[in-house]
Amino acid sequence: MTRCLLCEQQLERRPTWQGLLGIQKKQHLCEICSNSFQRADIIEEGNLLDSVHSLYEYNEAMREFFHQYKFLQDVALADVFAGELRSVLKEKIAVVPIPMHPDKRIERTFAHVEELLRSAVVPFLLLLEKTSTEVMGEKTREERLAMKPLFILQKHAVIEPITYTIVDDIYTTGTTLNQAAFVLKEAGAKRVEAVTLIRA
Amino acid sequence: MGQPFHTAVRDFLDGRIWLRRHTPFPKDIIDRHIQEGFIQTIPGIQTNTTVLNQTHHTCNRCENNDPTRFTTFHCAKCEGTCTYCRKCLKMGRISSCTELILWRGEPVSFSIQHALAWQGTLTSSQQQAADDMIDSTNKGRSHLIHAVCGSGKTEMLFPPIHELLLAGKRVCLAAPRVDVILELEPRLKAAFPETSIEALYGGTELTKQAAQLVLATTHQLYRFRHTFDAVFVDEADAFPYTADQTLRQAVQKAAKPGTPVHYVTATPSEELLSTMKKTGSISTINRRYHGYPLPVPRYETLWNYEKQIKKGKLPQKLIVWTSARLKKREPFLLFFHHIGLMEQALPLLQALDGRIRSVHAAHPDRKEHVQALRNEQLPGLLTTTILERGITIPNIQVAVVGAEQKIFNKGALIQIGGRVGRSVNFPAGDFVLFHNGITYAMDDAKREIERLNEGGIGK
Numbered sequence: 001m002t003r004c005l006l007c008e009q010q011l012e013r014r015p016t017w018q019g020l021l022g023i024q025k026k027q028h029l030c031e032i033c034s035n036s037f038q039r040a041d042i043i044e045e046g047n048l049l050d051s052v053h054s055l056y057e058y059n060e061a062m063r064e065f066f067h068q069y070k071f072l073q074d075v076a077l078a079d080v081f082a083g084e085l086r087s088v089l090k091e092k093i094a095v096v097p098i099p100m101h102p103d104k105r106i107e108r109t110f111a112h113v114e115e116l117l118r119s120a121v122v123p124f125l126l127l128l129e130k131t132s133t134e135v136m137g138e139k140t141r142e143e144r145l146a147m148k149p150l151f152i153l154q155k156h157a158v159i160e161p162i163t164y165t166i167v168d169d170i171y172t173t174g175t176t177l178n179q180a181a182f183v184l185k186e187a188g189a190k191r192v193e194a195v196t197l198i199r200a
Numbered sequence: 201m202g203q204p205f206h207t208a209v210r211d212f213l214d215g216r217i218w219l220r221r222h223t224p225f226p227k228d229i230i231d232r233h234i235q236e237g238f239i240q241t242i243p244g245i246q247t248n249t250t251v252l253n254q255t256h257h258t259c260n261r262c263e264n265n266d267p268t269r270f271t272t273f274h275c276a277k278c279e280g281t282c283t284y285c286r287k288c289l290k291m292g293r294i295s296s297c298t299e300l301i302l303w304r305g306e307p308v309s310f311s312i313q314h315a316l317a318w319q320g321t322l323t324s325s326q327q328q329a330a331d332d333m334i335d336s337t338n339k340g341r342s343h344l345i346h347a348v349c350g351s352g353k354t355e356m357l358f359p360p361i362h363e364l365l366l367a368g369k370r371v372c373l374a375a376p377r378v379d380v381i382l383e384l385e386p387r388l389k390a391a392f393p394e395t396s397i398e399a400l401y402g403g404t405e406l407t408k409q410a411a412q413l414v415l416a417t418t419h420q421l422y423r424f425r426h427t428f429d430a431v432f433v434d435e436a437d438a439f440p441y442t443a444d445q446t447l448r449q450a451v452q453k454a455a456k457p458g459t460p461v462h463y464v465t466a467t468p469s470e471e472l473l474s475t476m477k478k479t480g481s482i483s484t485i486n487r488r489y490h491g492y493p494l495p496v497p498r499y500e501t502l503w504n505y506e507k508q509i510k511k512g513k514l515p516q517k518l519i520v521w522t523s524a525r526l527k528k529r530e531p532f533l534l535f536f537h538h539i540g541l542m543e544q545a546l547p548l549l550q551a552l553d554g555r556i557r558s559v560h561a562a563h564p565d566r567k568e569h570v571q572a573l574r575n576e577q578l579p580g581l582l583t584t585t586i587l588e589r590g591i592t593i594p595n596i597q598v599a600v601v602g603a604e605q606k607i608f609n610k611g612a613l614i615q616i617g618g619r620v621g622r623s624v625n626f627p628a629g630d631f632v633l634f635h636n637g638i639t640y641a642m643d644d645a646k647r648e649i650e651r652l653n654e655g656g657i658g659k
């Protein structure tokens with residue numbers, strides 16, 4: 001018996017031709033919960049960060065999803081967007097998740113962006129290291145600008161002249177993504193793109 | 201044992217099962233109490249391996265052991281495979297590397313001074329039910345009061361609760377729905393002014409006192425273990441309690457072993473009725489306290505309402521019904537089977553009156569909106585089934601949008617209708633089922649209401 005990961009309602013199992021052929025995608029949500037998320041596919045282009053593709057709108061359902069996933073630490077929810085993330089990322093060669101500070105990772109018990117990629121079965125490279133435990137959302141614009149770099153390159157990381165795709169949960173002011181792109185480009189990346197689940 | 205324990209720690213912890221890392225006390229105080237044996241620690245998740253080498257998990261807080269309700273992952277904290285319970289997640293995640301604590305020192309002793317300040321009088325059948333319940337309590341037997349909506353159920357509980365309090369016992373009055381607890385809290389506080397009373401539901405502040413009378417949603421009982429000398433479950437058939445084995449276990453776990461769990465409801469499940477017939481006892485009340493009959497539902501077709509609402513069009517019949525309520529200034533509730541659909545209907549109804557609001561289980565302003573309806577600051581509310589019970593608003597008119605939906609089973613429909621005509625000044629009102637096809641549940645509910653009105657409950 002499978003239940004919707006969000007509302008716990010039992011999922012109806014209708015026989016479909018995809019099911020018969022064994023190529024049906026695994027269902028994690030009921031139709032109603034799945035319709036409560038608003039796909040946006042916003043693509044923004046820039047210089048440092050060559051492009052950012054944000055998959056979803058930050059609506060009420062998404063806010064609740066994130067609360068449960070990140071703050072209530074419901075790791076199981078990493079499966080919810082696995083299929084969608086996979087279809088956007090499967091063609092990319094060098095996928096780099098925005099890292100979490102080691103202390104924060106222990107406190108949260110898992111790194112939420114990496115877990116999204118693991119569920120999506122997207123191979124990734126841990127090239128960046130977070131320098132502090134501070135949280136971006138709690139800062140004013142002036143404070144953000146005055147900060148020392150958020151990321152440094154991992155010790156033995158080798159950056160090639162290719163396209164890297166950074167992945168983060170949410171794209172808000174762009175500070176996080178831009179700083180990550182800066183580090184990669186300084187080290188020799190040809191192009192840096194980003195994929196985020198949400199555009200706030 | 202060196203130093204004595206802190207009474208504040210005892211008062212908070214006695215009877216509870218709590219996360220070691222989330223108490224309202226500093227870590228070193230808790231640690232010292234553990235070292236000195238006042239507090240016991242147990243693992244959050246109990247994992248056993250069967251002979252076939254299968255792992256089997258049990259959550260030590262909510263007692264969930266359904267394998268589909270656990271998730272195993274690689275944990276950065278304990279640096280290994282870790283399993284957590286998804287069932288009680290919202291109360292703070294319990295995983296293999298989480299510790300729970302229990303009070304093992306001298307227990308709290310409770311007061312025997314309790315006034316019953318309620319001034320009303322019970323009808324003779326109410327009095328009989330209350331006496332039956334006291335008798336059952338004394339015999340350590342479970343009791344069911346099966347009473348129609350609006351028969352004054354809460355008042356019948358006052359005498360049995362009072363008896364227990366006078367004996368220095370600790371009592372819990374639990375209900376599956378937060379709205380029922382919210383409605384009960386002021387009434388119980390007024391009835392027992394000398395008693396320490398605490399109401400617990402999602403989002404309440406932590407208090408450190410050891411309340412003798414605890415009002416709690418059944419969910420909150422996950423956090424108690426072998427605590428109460430009697431538990432009364434109001435609206436015992438309400439979702440999610442009925443559907444949820446774990447919640448029933450939680451209620452049993454919150455009661456001291458061997459103490460009775462009592463039930464009060466207008467719509468007991470077949471299962472509860474048969475259990476109580478076998479192992480407990482039952483009192484029945486088949487008249488509303490004011491003596492008027494229960495409102496009988498009327499059916500109205502509402503073809504393709506879902507499609508229409510999704511297209512941004514409010515079905516004509518809903519416009520007519522709502523406009524009539526607004527014109528007559530009658531408060532109303534419109535029940536929906538799904539939040540998404542309700543939220544789509546909200547702006548369409550707000551076009552008729554901008555003050556109309558919606559509520560659902562997780563709505564941040566749920567309490568305020570219901571209060572505003574009571575205060576006549578709002579003309580009406582759209583709601584999910586969360587408001588199907590516990591709420592009393594004079595002259596309320598009720599419509600169900602999509603009465604054929606599965607969630608509107610017989611019990612739910614009877615409860616929803618039970619909102620109407622509760623006040624002696626307005627003993628009738630409209631109870632309409634807008635539907636896309638009549639279901640057995642609708643007919644069963646209607647028949648049951650007619651049967652109750654003829655005077656025979658539960659036949």
Ligand SMILES: [Zn+2]
Pocket residue numbers: 004005006007008009029030031032033034
């Ligand atoms: Zn769902």
Ligand SMILES: [Zn+2]
Pocket residue numbers: 259260261262263264285286287288289294
């Ligand atoms: Zn649990």
Ligand SMILES: [Zn+2]
Pocket residue numbers: 109275276277278279281282283295296297298
């Ligand atoms: Zn762990």
